[in-house]
Amino acid sequence: MSEQPRVRTTEGAVQGLWRRGHAVFRGIPYARPPVGALRFAAPAPPHRWEGTRQATEFGPVVPLSLPIDVGPPQGTDWLTLNVGTPDPGAAGLPVLVWIPVGGYLSAASSDPMFDPAALAEAGVVVVTVNCRVGAEGFAFLDDAPPNRGFLDQIAALEWVQRNIAAFGGDPGRVTVAGVSAGAGSVAALLTMKAARGLFRRAMAHSVPGLHSTPALARQVTAAFADRLGVAAPTAAAWRDLDPWHLAAELTSFNAGLQAHRESWGRLTETGTALCPVVDGEVLPETPWPALTGARASGIELLVGHARDEFRLFSVMSGRRGTFTEQDAREALDLLAPQPDGARAYRAAFPQAGAEELVEAVYSDALFRMPSQQLAEANAAAGGTSYLFELCWTAPALGGALGACHSLDVPLAFGTLDSPVGVQLIGDEPTPEAVALSREFQEIWVRFVTTGDAGWAAYRPGGRLTRILDTESQTLPYPEEASRRIWEGHAPAPFDLP
Numbered sequence: 001m002s003e004q005p006r007v008r009t010t011e012g013a014v015q016g017l018w019r020r021g022h023a024v025f026r027g028i029p030y031a032r033p034p035v036g037a038l039r040f041a042a043p044a045p046p047h048r049w050e051g052t053r054q055a056t057e058f059g060p061v062v063p064l065s066l067p068i069d070v071g072p073p074q075g076t077d078w079l080t081l082n083v084g085t086p087d088p089g090a091a092g093l094p095v096l097v098w099i100p101v102g103g104y105l106s107a108a109s110s111d112p113m114f115d116p117a118a119l120a121e122a123g124v125v126v127v128t129v130n131c132r133v134g135a136e137g138f139a140f141l142d143d144a145p146p147n148r149g150f151l152d153q154i155a156a157l158e159w160v161q162r163n164i165a166a167f168g169g170d171p172g173r174v175t176v177a178g179v180s181a182g183a184g185s186v187a188a189l190l191t192m193k194a195a196r197g198l199f200r201r202a203m204a205h206s207v208p209g210l211h212s213t214p215a216l217a218r219q220v221t222a223a224f225a226d227r228l229g230v231a232a233p234t235a236a237a238w239r240d241l242d243p244w245h246l247a248a249e250l251t252s253f254n255a256g257l258q259a260h261r262e263s264w265g266r267l268t269e270t271g272t273a274l275c276p277v278v279d280g281e282v283l284p285e286t287p288w289p290a291l292t293g294a295r296a297s298g299i300e301l302l303v304g305h306a307r308d309e310f311r312l313f314s315v316m317s318g319r320r321g322t323f324t325e326q327d328a329r330e331a332l333d334l335l336a337p338q339p340d341g342a343r344a345y346r347a348a349f350p351q352a353g354a355e356e357l358v359e360a361v362y363s364d365a366l367f368r369m370p371s372q373q374l375a376e377a378n379a380a381a382g383g384t385s386y387l388f389e390l391c392w393t394a395p396a397l398g399g400a401l402g403a404c405h406s407l408d409v410p411l412a413f414g415t416l417d418s419p420v421g422v423q424l425i426g427d428e429p430t431p432e433a434v435a436l437s438r439e440f441q442e443i444w445v446r447f448v449t450t451g452d453a454g455w456a457a458y459r460p461g462g463r464l465t466r467i468l469d470t471e472s473q474t475l476p477y478p479e480e481a482s483r484r485i486w487e488g489h490a491p492a493p494f495d496l497p
Helices: 117-121 134-138 148-167 181-193 213-228 242-257 256-270 287-290 311-316 324-337 342-347 354-380 408-413 421-425 429-449 481-487
Strands: 006-008 013-015 017-019 022-028 050-055 080-085 093-098 123-127 169-179 200-206 300-306 384-390 465-470 473-476
Touching: 006 148, 013 022, 017 093, 022 213, 022 429, 050 200, 080 117, 080 148, 093 148, 093 429, 117 123, 117 429, 123 148, 134 148, 134 242, 134 300, 148 169, 148 181, 169 181, 169 429, 181 200, 181 287, 181 354, 181 384, 200 354, 213 242, 213 256, 242 256, 242 421, 256 324, 256 384, 300 354, 300 429, 311 354, 324 342, 324 354, 324 473, 342 354, 354 481, 408 421, 408 429
Parallel strands: 013 050, 093 123, 093 169, 169 200, 200 300, 300 384, 384 465
Antiparallel strands: 006 013, 017 022, 022 080, 080 123, 465 473
16 A cells, blocks of 8 residues: 555546545545636536646635634635545445535535544445535525535535446445435435436435525525625625625624514524525425425435434533523424424423423424434335434533434544544543444444345334434334324425514
8 A cells, every 4th residue: 555546537537545544535626616607606517637636635615604713714626525435446335425514504524523434444435525505505596596505415426426436436326424404415315306316325314304485585695685785685796705704794694593583483593594495496395295295206214313402502502401481482382383382292291391391392393303204204205214313322511412413423433533522422432432333333334335224114103213322222213202293294494474
């Protein structure tokens, strides 16, 4: 392995590096930089190049609309991807394409949490993708295609079909995967005609029901344009705005969403003003009715959620332990299914206090029920669904985080020493954490290789679910009380009240 690995793609040759026994290629463009005339446009095919392109550094981070410091902008070649492969000279290896989107506001494939080393060691080719998010990817502009972030993901999957065999992967055994908004992206791809044939299997962890109608999206984007001091919500009017300034303005706009509760309803509880739009063309409809109504085909799907999805957000915001009966009443009235969901929650959880009710309805509405219902809808469409719930309590902060949102990601990637892994699991992973991480990796590797997750598939009658914990077991769906409340209430796009 003295010579660095070199691969020829359809656009040109790339040279990566050997790392921990596998080959890594970083910052490979799958589309042209979306700037200038291409800003807010559909992704354009990448330019070809002569000679050998160095692929040892991650591409620039896309503009993020989160209150975090990612350093100064490093360039505009945002639409890049990375490949980690056990052996570029191999053939027929299973491929995992990871969409690292959070809240439709961030997409940083360079995050150490997504290090492919453990999965590559197990024989999987791992592709991680940067795509547009926030205003660049999802602002509903009159003169631009909607859902540009999804169009980027499709362009990346097309690149995989063209090129992954050169890295040892099998284009016929591609699994697309993500957590949170990445899982929402996966669910959307199931329904999109342009994505058909680009992947065989899917993994979706903590699927959100986060979509807007065109009417609401148009009003929200117009309000954001007013904040920017721009005459109109159009690409022509926004094209000269600095991308990182635009992203920062969206961060501030999102922070004040609850002031618009009367006008924009449930959307204001998500912290994401500019989310995917059910526009009828790029995204024809939400995944749940599309699958249930046989307008999308079922596939092999691994889907699941954490037991305490909302806990991460309540702890990080400092609200944990402060929720009042008024908070519970407002959360139930806004988020529980209409017309009698609030009453149903109180009847189903008669001993629950305000804190428990708030956590239950937020966890259900944002992640748990969309995930469970995606498993059911995929099975109804003729696919095979494997459902899981993570019930292992994160050790950090004395266990205050519970089995929280995103805890499954460092476990599955085996990146317990990444910053997020340390934040959730601690500096010194316990033997239980290491064992559960190994179990998650085995599930992923088995699924992307064979399409079988290793336990009984989900059926509407039995609803068997893998409970992932210190001692994992397969049981009937553990959130049955919530499932009954939400039965017949698949996530609907946010709309004007």
